[in-house]
Amino acid sequence: xxxxxxxxxxxxxxxxxxxxxxxxxxxxxxxxxxxxxxxxxxxxxxxxxxxxxxxxxxxxxxxxxxxxxxxxxxxxxxxxxxxxxxxxxxxxxxxxxxxxxxxxxxxxxxxxxxxxxxxxxxxxxxxxxxxxxxxxxxxxxxxxxxxxxxxxxxxxxxxxxxxxxxxxxxxxxxxxxxxxxxxxxxxxxxxxxxxxxxxxxxxxxxxxxxxxxxxxxxxxxxxxxxxxxxxxxxxxxxxxxxxxxxxxxxxxxxxxxxxxxxxxxxxxxxxxxx
Amino acid sequence: xxxxxxxxxxxxxxxxxxxxxxxxxxxxxxxxxxxxxxxxxxxxxxxxxxxxxxxxxxxxxxxxxxxxxxxxxxxxxxxxxxxxxxxxxxxxxxxxxxxxxxxxxxxxxxxxxxxxxxxxxxxxxxxxxxxxxxxxxxxxxxxxxxxxxxxxxxxxxx
Numbered sequence: 001x002x003x004x005x006x007x008x009x010x011x012x013x014x015x016x017x018x019x020x021x022x023x024x025x026x027x028x029x030x031x032x033x034x035x036x037x038x039x040x041x042x043x044x045x046x047x048x049x050x051x052x053x054x055x056x057x058x059x060x061x062x063x064x065x066x067x068x069x070x071x072x073x074x075x076x077x078x079x080x081x082x083x084x085x086x087x088x089x090x091x092x093x094x095x096x097x098x099x100x101x102x103x104x105x106x107x108x109x110x111x112x113x114x115x116x117x118x119x120x121x122x123x124x125x126x127x128x129x130x131x132x133x134x135x136x137x138x139x140x141x142x143x144x145x146x147x148x149x150x151x152x153x154x155x156x157x158x159x160x161x162x163x164x165x166x167x168x169x170x171x172x173x174x175x176x177x178x179x180x181x182x183x184x185x186x187x188x189x190x191x192x193x194x195x196x197x198x199x200x201x202x203x204x205x206x207x208x209x210x211x212x213x214x215x216x217x218x219x220x221x222x223x224x225x226x227x228x229x230x231x232x233x234x235x236x237x238x239x240x241x242x243x244x245x246x247x248x249x250x251x252x253x254x255x256x257x258x259x260x261x262x263x264x265x266x267x268x269x270x271x272x273x274x
Numbered sequence: 275x276x277x278x279x280x281x282x283x284x285x286x287x288x289x290x291x292x293x294x295x296x297x298x299x300x301x302x303x304x305x306x307x308x309x310x311x312x313x314x315x316x317x318x319x320x321x322x323x324x325x326x327x328x329x330x331x332x333x334x335x336x337x338x339x340x341x342x343x344x345x346x347x348x349x350x351x352x353x354x355x356x357x358x359x360x361x362x363x364x365x366x367x368x369x370x371x372x373x374x375x376x377x378x379x380x381x382x383x384x385x386x387x388x389x390x391x392x393x394x395x396x397x398x399x400x401x402x403x404x405x406x407x408x409x410x411x412x413x414x415x416x417x418x419x420x421x422x423x424x425x426x427x428x429x430x431x432x
Contacts, residue, residue, distance in 0.1 A: 050367075057369075119321075257305050
């Protein structure tokens, strides 16, 4: 019996261990399962919260279209006052702002619907106008280049509306007002009402003469000529600039930002010293 | 793929995302045009009304998002840290999805920087889900974390 007893003891012990191992394995498996279930619930919960938040943001931001101000709105009135005081008593001739005999010519290629052009026109350009155009040192020519405006037809219509104001030497008033009151891109704000509203805000503009000038067949050609010039200059976006001594070949002026006038001032000062 | 490899890959992706968001935030505040191969589309997206949410530039939100994701990846890995990464990347993915929707259906222009960031965020989210659901891969640690440690110790003492 004695040799058997340890063996049966061992077997019992082994069985016990085996049972314990099995129990442990079952416990581990069920713990793992419940941990996994908990994780899946957490994942689902987080995903649901994220979805709810995104839906709230979507609804809150809505269609988000920002309309252009109407001519009688306070925003339009402010724009009108700013533009009139900026351009007052500066000579204009068709697309050119400033003394026709100014020693330096700056060409500004823009798209009236382009937000960066608006940024430039509102922040850096006034300094250049006050410091150099008003003093007769620089004249600025405005040329068009389609970038932000989606429809080719709209681009031409708005540009021709500006050029038509140029027939009364008030194109720069039109451009400035357009940029100041620019609406949200692709919101379709450039309507006939909008274009006429801008014209009605220009003091001294003969509206009927402006309306008939819009049919001048030479203006669409001017838009095409501008596009060709922009292409030849190798421009890829707006606003883009050419600068140089009047009557000489102009060079491309590369600027890194449109809110600061200092790069324009440096280029002008350099040319004035030459 | 080992847990370590996944974590390193996620850190690398988060750093790239952080770089993109930093660049777009800089571009936003400096008022310059983002470098873009698709013409004016980046500028269009960056200057649209959807580039801000409640007055905060979305580029800045992205920057903050990547910082917290990176932080959750760099701390000592626990169930909680994995859950944090999951929450941040899911939120980031949801926000990227919203912005991509706006690009496609409201702005009608896709900014390649934003699209890249959205792609990175998607991969990060998928990896964090995988990482979270996989857990530690060993029950012992998960028991310790869930407060069942002493019982495990008893078993091994036997």
